[in-house]
Amino acid sequence: MQVEFRNIHKRFGSVHANKGINLTIPGGCIQGLLGENGAGKSTLMKVLSGFITSDEGEILLDGRAVTIPSPAGAIEQGIGMLHQDPLDFPPLRVLDNLLIGGRRGLIPDRRAALKALKEIETQFGFALDPDAYVDTLTVGERQQLELIRLLWLGARVLILDEPTTGISAPQKVKLFAALRKLAAEGRTIIFVTHKLEEVYQLCHRAAVLRAGALVAEIEPPYRTETFISAMFGYEIPTPPRQPPPTTAPLLELKRVTVEDARLQVGPIDLTVKAGEVIGLAGMEGSGQDLLLRLCAGLLRPTGGEIALGGRALHNATYHQFLRSRVKFMPADRMTEGLVAGLSLTEHFALNAEVHGFFINYKQAEQTAVERIAEYSIRGFPESPVESLSGGNQQRTLLALLSAPLHLLLLEHPTRGLDLESAVYIWKRLKERARADGTAILFISSDLDEVLQYSDRVLVFFAGKASAPLPAMQTSVEELGLLIGGVPLETVRATVEMRLPEEPSR
Amino acid sequence: MLKNARVVGLGARLIGIGLALAFVALILLATGAPPFQAISLLITGAFGSTRKIVDVIATAVPLLLATSGLLITFAAGLWNIGIEGQITLGAIFTVGALRLFVDSGAPPGVAILVGMVAGMIGGGLWAALAGLLKIYGGVNEIFSGLGLNFVATSATIWLIFGPWRRPGVGSMSGTEPLPPEFALPQLPDMRISAWAVVLSLLGVALVYILLRGTYIGLKLKATGRNARASFVLGIPTSRYTLVAFVLCGLLAGLAGAVQVTAVYNRLIPSISSGYGFLGLLVAMLINYQVIWAIPVALFYAALIVGSIQLPIQLRLDSSLAGVLQGALVLFVLIIDGVRQRLRERG
Numbered sequence: 001m002q003v004e005f006r007n008i009h010k011r012f013g014s015v016h017a018n019k020g021i022n023l024t025i026p027g028g029c030i031q032g033l034l035g036e037n038g039a040g041k042s043t044l045m046k047v048l049s050g051f052i053t054s055d056e057g058e059i060l061l062d063g064r065a066v067t068i069p070s071p072a073g074a075i076e077q078g079i080g081m082l083h084q085d086p087l088d089f090p091p092l093r094v095l096d097n098l099l100i101g102g103r104r105g106l107i108p109d110r111r112a113a114l115k116a117l118k119e120i121e122t123q124f125g126f127a128l129d130p131d132a133y134v135d136t137l138t139v140g141e142r143q144q145l146e147l148i149r150l151l152w153l154g155a156r157v158l159i160l161d162e163p164t165t166g167i168s169a170p171q172k173v174k175l176f177a178a179l180r181k182l183a184a185e186g187r188t189i190i191f192v193t194h195k196l197e198e199v200y201q202l203c204h205r206a207a208v209l210r211a212g213a214l215v216a217e218i219e220p221p222y223r224t225e226t227f228i229s230a231m232f233g234y235e236i237p238t239p240p241r242q243p244p245p246t247t248a249p250l251l252e253l254k255r256v257t258v259e260d261a262r263l264q265v266g267p268i269d270l271t272v273k274a275g276e277v278i279g280l281a282g283m284e285g286s287g288q289d290l291l292l293r294l295c296a297g298l299l300r301p302t303g304g305e306i307a308l309g310g311r312a313l314h315n316a317t318y319h320q321f322l323r324s325r326v327k328f329m330p331a332d333r334m335t336e337g338l339v340a341g342l343s344l345t346e347h348f349a350l351n352a353e354v355h356g357f358f359i360n361y362k363q364a365e366q367t368a369v370e371r372i373a374e375y376s377i378r379g380f381p382e383s384p385v386e387s388l389s390g391g392n393q394q395r396t397l398l399a400l401l402s403a404p405l406h407l408l409l410l411e412h413p414t415r416g417l418d419l420e421s422a423v424y425i426w427k428r429l430k431e432r433a434r435a436d437g438t439a440i441l442f443i444s445s446d447l448d449e450v451l452q453y454s455d456r457v458l459v460f461f462a463g464k465a466s467a468p469l470p471a472m473q474t475s476v477e478e479l480g481l482l483i484g485g486v487p488l489e490t491v492r493a494t495v496e497m498r499l500p501e502e503p504s505r
Numbered sequence: 506m507l508k509n510a511r512v513v514g515l516g517a518r519l520i521g522i523g524l525a526l527a528f529v530a531l532i533l534l535a536t537g538a539p540p541f542q543a544i545s546l547l548i549t550g551a552f553g554s555t556r557k558i559v560d561v562i563a564t565a566v567p568l569l570l571a572t573s574g575l576l577i578t579f580a581a582g583l584w585n586i587g588i589e590g591q592i593t594l595g596a597i598f599t600v601g602a603l604r605l606f607v608d609s610g611a612p613p614g615v616a617i618l619v620g621m622v623a624g625m626i627g628g629g630l631w632a633a634l635a636g637l638l639k640i641y642g643g644v645n646e647i648f649s650g651l652g653l654n655f656v657a658t659s660a661t662i663w664l665i666f667g668p669w670r671r672p673g674v675g676s677m678s679g680t681e682p683l684p685p686e687f688a689l690p691q692l693p694d695m696r697i698s699a700w701a702v703v704l705s706l707l708g709v710a711l712v713y714i715l716l717r718g719t720y721i722g723l724k725l726k727a728t729g730r731n732a733r734a735s736f737v738l739g740i741p742t743s744r745y746t747l748v749a750f751v752l753c754g755l756l757a758g759l760a761g762a763v764q765v766t767a768v769y770n771r772l773i774p775s776i777s778s779g780y781g782f783l784g785l786l787v788a789m790l791i792n793y794q795v796i797w798a799i800p801v802a803l804f805y806a807a808l809i810v811g812s813i814q815l816p817i818q819l820r821l822d823s824s825l826a827g828v829l830q831g832a833l834v835l836f837v838l839i840i841d842g843v844r845q846r847l848r849e850r851g
Contacts, residue, residue: 298737322739330737339731339738342723349720350727350738358718400738 001078001156001188002027002062003048009056010043015390017043018054019212027062030179030189032199032206036231036284036445039209041192045159048190049081050074061157075101080155084162086142090135094128094145101149113152120148124178139261140171147178157188162285164198176202194283196227196484228480232447242430244455244470245275250439251295251407256304256314258294265290265463267304274406274437277430279450279471281443281479282460288443289411291458291465295441296328296409297321308406327401331411331443333393340386344368344379344396351400371399376421391417398425408432410442414449426453447476447483461485517844521837528836529829538821546818547826551811556695563697565799565806566767567592567760569705571784572798573712574756579793580716581749582729587635587650588781590657591628591754595761596776597660598627600669600680603687603765613686620687621762628758629751631657636750640743646750661774669772679773689766701767706799708756713795715752725749757781786834792841805830 003025010018018040025031035041046052048059050068058065061077068074074081088097098117099108114130121127126144134142143163150158160179164172179189179202191203199206200222208216208230216230249271257266265287272278280288293299295306297318306314308324316324330336338347348371349355349364368381375395379388385396394417401408413429414422430453432438444450450457451471459466459482466482481491530540551561571588578585585591602623606616635653638644669680689698716722727735728745736742764776787805791797812826 318736319739319741328737334734335731336734336737339727339734341730342727346723346727350723350735350740355720357720359720359723361718 001186002060003157003188003190004060004063005044005048005057006060007057008044008047008054008059010040010047010052010054013389016212018047020057021209021214023207023214023217025188025190027188028183028186029204030183030191030202032203033190033192033209034194034196034199034206034227034231035209039231040212041209042161043212044209045081045161045190045192048074048157049079049159051081075150075153075155078154078156079159080150080153080157081159082143082146082150082161082163086139086146088134088142088146090133092134093130094132094134094137095130097134097145098149098152101153116152117148120151124181125174126178138168138171140167140175143167143171143175147175151182155187157190158182159190159192161192162194163191164193164195194285196222196224199227224481224484224486225477228477228484232445232476232480242434244472245273245434247274247276247437250274250276250309250437251441252305252307253295254305254307256291256294256306257302258290258299259302260290260299263287263290263463264302265460266465268458268465270458270465270468272407272439272441274439275433276455277433277440277442277453278468279442279444279454279457280460281447281450281457282483284445286460286483287463287465288458288460291460292409292411292441292443293328295407296326298328325404325406326409327403327405327407328409329397329401329411329413331415333390333397334386337397338385338393341384343382343384344372344377345381347385347396347400351403353403371402375399376424391421395421395425398428404436405432405438408438408440410440412444413442414444414446422449429453447479450479451476459483517840518837521840522833524840525829525832525836528832529825532828533821533825536821538819543815543819543821543825546814547808547811547829549811550814551807557810559695559697561803561806561810562702563767564809565802566701566705567763567778567780568783568787568806569798569802570708570756570760570763571780572787572802573705573708573795574753574760575784575788576712576716576793576795576798577725577756578749578753579788580722580729581725581746582732583639583746583749584647585632585635585650585750585753586647586785587632587653588753588757588784589777589779590650590654590781591631591757592761592764592777592781593654593657593661594631595624595628595758596765596772597657597664597761598758599624599762599765600664600683600772603683604669606687607684613684616687617689617766620766621759624762624765625755625758628756628761629754632750632754632757633747636747639750640746658774661772661776664772665774677774679769679771682771683765685770687766688770689763691767698767701763704759704763708759709795709798712756716795721745721748783830786830790834790837 005021005023008018008021021044033041047054048068050071050073053069059068060066066077068077068079089100095110095113095117098113099110117130126148128141128145134145137145163175167175183189193199206218207214208218208227210231218226251272253268253270255267255269257264259265263285268291280291282288290299294301297313297316297320301314304314305312308326311324313321313324334340345361345365345368348367349359352364365381371377372379372381375398377395377399378392385393388396394415398413414425417425429440433440451474454471456468457471457474457479458468459479461483462485466488478491482488533540533543550557552558571592575585575588599620603616603620606619631653635646635649638649639646665677665680671681689700691698716726724740724745725748727740728742732742760780761776764778765772769776783805787798787801791801808826808829812823815821815823815825
């Protein structure tokens with residue numbers, strides 16, 4: 001089935017998440033969809049799968065304009081979405097999960113469902129026990145179940161949102177084979193991913209979104225550079241940089257490993273000097289976020305040692321990290337950073353280092369007024385944080401970090417800020433690093449930002465970190481290749497071959 | 506603009522109250538009872554004489570204590586359904602402590618004071634149990650609360666039939682009454698204790714100050730609104746969850762102690778009299794704003810007292826008060842929901 005997006009616009013408050021997207025995907029095609037977090041991929045896919053409705057524009061299936069009011073409406077039109085976290089019912093059995101989606105009749109037809117399950121399984125070489133409880137299955141098996149369910153419901157367009165995170169290599173092979181088979185049958189597959197190699201292996205064509213707009217449609221033969229420049233863009237020239245500090249080591253990681261349900265990270269060896277700024281680059285979910293949370297004390301290492309100023313911290317609680325003057329700024333502002341319903345004044349009161357029993361609201365308001373001016377937050381002391389725009393919430397988060405610190409961990413510190421504010425924020429951060437000796441580790445999907453403000457850069461790929469690269473001796477292009485999973489030696493060889501005359505930065 | 510929003514909010518609440526009254530009137534019509542007569546009976550039943558007004562105030566005392574405790578747990582984002590059990594345990598601890606003073610020759614004032622404190626400890630411990638189950642066992646406080654309520658009720662029954670049985674009598678009605686001097690002194694010719702009233706007002710005032718002006722209150726609110734962000738900001742959220750439970754338990758326990766020392770003077774099977782659940786309704790109806798607790802608790806108490814006349818005069822069951830109390834919360838919440846819907850769309 002051919003899927004056509006025409007001029008899709010979607011705004012969330014002040015955020016323009018989809019800016020007039022036009023894209024046609026022919027039937028039988030496996031279409032890759034790439035872009036950094038916040039680029040608008042999920043929004044576009046949610047519009048197609050009926051989770052949200054677009055503000056403007058239309059969707060055409062086989063040339064026919066359709067309205068998709070809900071996920072149930074989407075599956076009626078033949079559109080099914082496989083979510084990154086399977087939307088299944090873990091306490092129920094496999095067969096019940098299948099039946100839940102069934103549309104007809106009061107009494108579910110178990111026999112027919114079982115037959116369909118077996119048929120689809122044989123077709124794709126899956127083997128699920130229909131009586132197994134879903135919470136005993138692996139992520140890969142749950143994904144197979146979802147796929148079976150969608151096919152059983154008659155999906156002719158399948159959306160897969162980063163389906164390979166958290167599944168094993170053989171399961172991935174099986175999944176890809178199934179997808180190729182489905183495409184050959186004329187079904188349309190939209191494959192959302194961060195991993196270029198998967199695009200190379202699987203997709204017939206790829207589209208790249210950046211900042212809500214479709215910036216490139218790419219067909220084979222694929223070149224990594226094309227993708228990287230489309231996804232990250234590098235237009236802003238880098239101003240002169242400062243030399244790295246030559247201070248004593250502050251943070252020491254020795255053979256540290258950490259993991260979550262999807263990914264094992266490490267082992268990582270890293271020594272960070274006081275006042276040093278380390279940029280962590282990589283496709284989202286490559287392990288840099290886990291490392292940052294590990295250094296913040298929000299995750300415990302599964303192995304290795306962490307020391308701050310010579311003090312071992314690998315068994316410390318988050319509050320011990322805080323007392324050691326380590327602070328973390330999350331990317332997800334309203335989930336992890338700010339408390340909706342509380343005002344700016346209340347946030348600054350909570351953030352006060354020393355306090356008595358009663359709140360001195362006069363003083364807290366005074367602090368709020370000062371910080372609002374200092375970080376040019378557009379809001380009032382009594383404004384509830386959720387009423388602020390994203391950029392102003394970001395400034396608030398940064399303003400909450402103003403106590404003296406040894407180590408500062410930042411997830412996307414300037415996301416949502418305009419260039420001028422970003423430059424200002426970084427000026428402040430660099431001052432803290434150089435003057436107070438605060439070491440900074442930060443994640444950013446903006447490679448220019450990473451290069452410009454880091455002393456050294458760690459590039460993550462599938463849970464492995466590169467050796468720390470001095471930012472002076474690398475380039476956006478080199479980082480781009482490393483992010484795409486090209487080994488360092490190959491990168492060096494390629495870049496030198498192609499750009500022999502470029503002066504090292 | 507803020508003021509405007511407040512007026513609209515009040516208006517919405519009044520609409521909700523109007524709808525609830527209309528709903529109850531419909532039910533009365535359906536049962537063939539005259540709605541206006543019923544409502545006027547409710548009013549005269551509650552405010553018809555000084556004695557009745559005093560009864561209303563006395564009824565509001567435990568309700569206010571329960572409500573103020575619940576305002577703390579609601580602020581921390583907790584559904585402390587276990588408050589009934591906490592009131593009950595407060596009553597049990599109070600009776601237990603007072604029994605120790607029987608024939609001891611200690612001044613009654615000391616006995617009462619110890620009894621009250623014991624009641625608060627009892628309620629606090631019972632609430633702490635729900636808190637610990639939540640923090641360390643991952644048990645939702647609604648489930649543990651329900652369970653602990655049953656345990657508390659069973660404990661009263663066991664005490665009434667077992668260790669604290671009235672000598673020579675096998676009665677469900679309660680334990681042997683405590684010596685009358687162990688009751689809170691009442692005002693002359695009135696069934697009300699000024700001490701109890703002062704205690705309940707003190708409870709409301711303390712909760713108001715706690716939530717408005719202290720760091721504990723602010724941290725409780727932050728934990729309730731976004732526990733994850735609060736944790737990342739450095740608030741020990743588990744500790745504050747426990748603090749909220751214990752503070753609520755202390756007030757609930759005090760409500761139980763008041764039930765013993767100001768009303769029943771012994772342990773009876775349903776000593777909590779449903780004031781805990783009613784407190785939940787009041788807290789929801791006032792949208793968790795402490796200052797409204799007193800008038801609304803008085804209003805609910807008036808419904809309880811006023812409905813006593815219904816069976817006698819109209820042969821209606823006195824549970825009509827409960828219907829009205831429930832309908833009020835339901836309709837006010839519905840109106841709130843509708844408003845939110847409209848705001849999201851607009």
